[in-house]
Amino acid sequence: MPGDSKIHHCLYFLRATQTDKQESLNMFTFNLPTTWIHGIGAIQKIPGLLQELHCTSPLIVTDRRLIDLEGFSRITRDLADSHMGYEIFGGATKEPTVTGFTEAAAKLDLKKYDAIIAVGGGSVIDTAKGLRVIARFGGVITDYAGFGKIPRPTGIPLIAVPTTSGTGSEVSDGAVFTDEAKKTKFAVGGLYNFPTIAVTDPAMTVSMPPFVTAVSGIDALVHAVESYISKHASTVTELFALEAIRRIGSTIETAFRNGSDIEAREQMQLGATLAMVSTVNAKLGFCHAIAMPLCALYGLPHGQVCGVVLPGVLEYNADVVPKKVEKIARILGMVSQDETYTASLFRQRLQELIDEKLGLKVRLMEHGYTEADNEAIVKGTLGSFQSQNNPRTISPEGIINITESIV
Ligand SMILES: [Fe+2]
Incomplete structure (x- = not known):
């Protein structure tokens, strides 16, 4: 039926408009002077x-x-x-x-x-x-x-x-x-x-103790992920970011559990440097923006804070860059090709890795958090230059939701 092709066309158009808007179509400059x-x-x-x-x-x-x-x-x-x-x-x-x-x-x-x-x-x-x-x-x-x-x-x-x-x-x-x-x-x-x-x-x-391995490794993963979904991501930065996500995701637990595993150390090092090559060009986002006030208020390590907010931040961004977030989940092996992906399933599994397997769980109450701090957290997050690069506009409600997820 002629009408059918019209419907198909409309569906295709709808799907097309639902894809991640900034996927590799922007003009870019790529800088790697080192x-x-x-x-x-x-x-x-x-x-x-x-x-x-x-x-x-x-x-x-x-x-x-x-x-x-x-x-x-x-x-x-x-x-x-x-x-x-x-x-x-x-x-x-x-x-x-x-x-x-x-x-x-x-x-x-x-x-x-x-x-x-x-x-x-x-x-x-x-x-x-x-x-x-x-x-x-x-x-x-x-x-x-x-x-x-x-x-x-x-x-x-x-x-x-x-x-x-x-x-x-x-x-x-x-x-x-x-x-x-x-x-x-x-x-x-x-x-x-x-x-x-x-x-x-x-x-x-190899001499890095397990906690430092976990904190610095998760920081590198967050660099890769945030630069991959950043508004400023480009065809070139995405290559570096995805490769970093793959290498860090497949070896962080091994490096954490067995620091003398030189192969895991090598993958982690490659991943961390690749992630920053992407980040220098594509910038960071919500995790790094909210980490500014949270680290300042509670004296927590940067990588730990960036890590524990990552699952919530990805779910927050999944509304705007759904394909990219799904791709991250698949590359990390957290949702297999045979499984039906949902952003909340990915959030749950990523949280398990960061909070439990790597032992980075944070409870802000234990560091003196009270609800009165929310104002400073919102102000500090929105005031951070990183907040401008996040694919989804960061709202005060979004900031409070993420904060409450680690209260
Ligand atoms: Fe960082």
């Missing part, structure tokens, strides 16, 4: 890389707890064998503060060094990024708060060697600092803040 070297034993390339860059006096920035690790000794031994006049700054702390960072920068004679090697987690790499800026342009770190405040390339190569698989700071332009006076966090970002070279060596991550 050279990425990956593999077990990749740290052995560091002296050669410095020689190529014509550097002979690197400053190694690290957390002093890492200095005794085999991987760290290997780096310094190789530098000594190559006649590099390196020095070590072991005072990089977790979540660097403006005061702590300023004191550290003042103690160092930054003009002495022609390169910086950061060996550590995201906080160490962020500290190294900050020191590079101060070494070249002076001033205090707050002068560079925001995006694009670094005027020119620093001319000081930064080699970033992550020891956790999470923040992706080794390939990102961001460096996060805490302003204790204002009780806020701020980021220094922009084209001239990317590390010059990221050296991801899975052997450097």
Whole structure:
């Protein structure tokens, strides 16, 4: 019947309008200015890389707890064998503060060094990024708060060697600092803040304890997922994000339970860096937006908060990007091809992984939450720059619902 084809056409049109709107149709710029070297034993390339860059006096920035690790000794031994006049700054702390960072920068004679090697987690790499800026342009770190405040390339190569698989700071332009006076966090970002070279060596991550593995691994998964569904996702970022989701999803439990499983560590490291390559270009969303006030109010780790809100945030976004959320569920293997998918089934299974299997469950009441905090949580979430990238407009009710899911 002629009418039939019309109906089919209408149905097709309806279905077409129900697909995820931003799927790969937007104009995009893709930026990856950091050279990425990956593999077990990749740290052995560091002296050669410095020689190529014509550097002979690197400053190694690290957390002093890492200095005794085999991987760290290997780096310094190789530098000594190559006649590099390196020095070590072991005072990089977790979540660097403006005061702590300023004191550290003042103690160092930054003009002495022609390169910086950061060996550590995201906080160490962020500290190294900050020191590079101060070494070249002076001033205090707050002068560079925001995006694009670094005027020119620093001319000081930064080699970033992550020891956790999470923040992706080794390939990102961001460096996060805490302003204790204002009780806020701020980021220094922009084209001239990317590390010059990221050296991801899975052997450097085997010493991570299970909780850190879970928290940093879930943070990386959230980077991949949020950048995949972001309003700014592109054909290229989606490739990186989906690959990151697949690798992290298939190995996070193994890495958590058996930290010495080098294959799982390698997949997690690849996943974390791939996730940030996507994130740098496509940005983050609701999880990271709500994590800003929740971490500030209750002092909880960033990755843990991002993780425990992820199931609810995905269900919230499933109304707007249903196909993408279903794809994430299928790639994670949480809803098999034979099963009927629903957003709530996915939410339930993802929550089981994060809360129970990885032991990251949060009950805000235990950290001092009261209903009166909702106002600050809503304000902080909507005020976060990440909230603008979320595919579904973030409503105050949505924020309260997510908060109440972890009360
Ligand atoms: Fe994060």
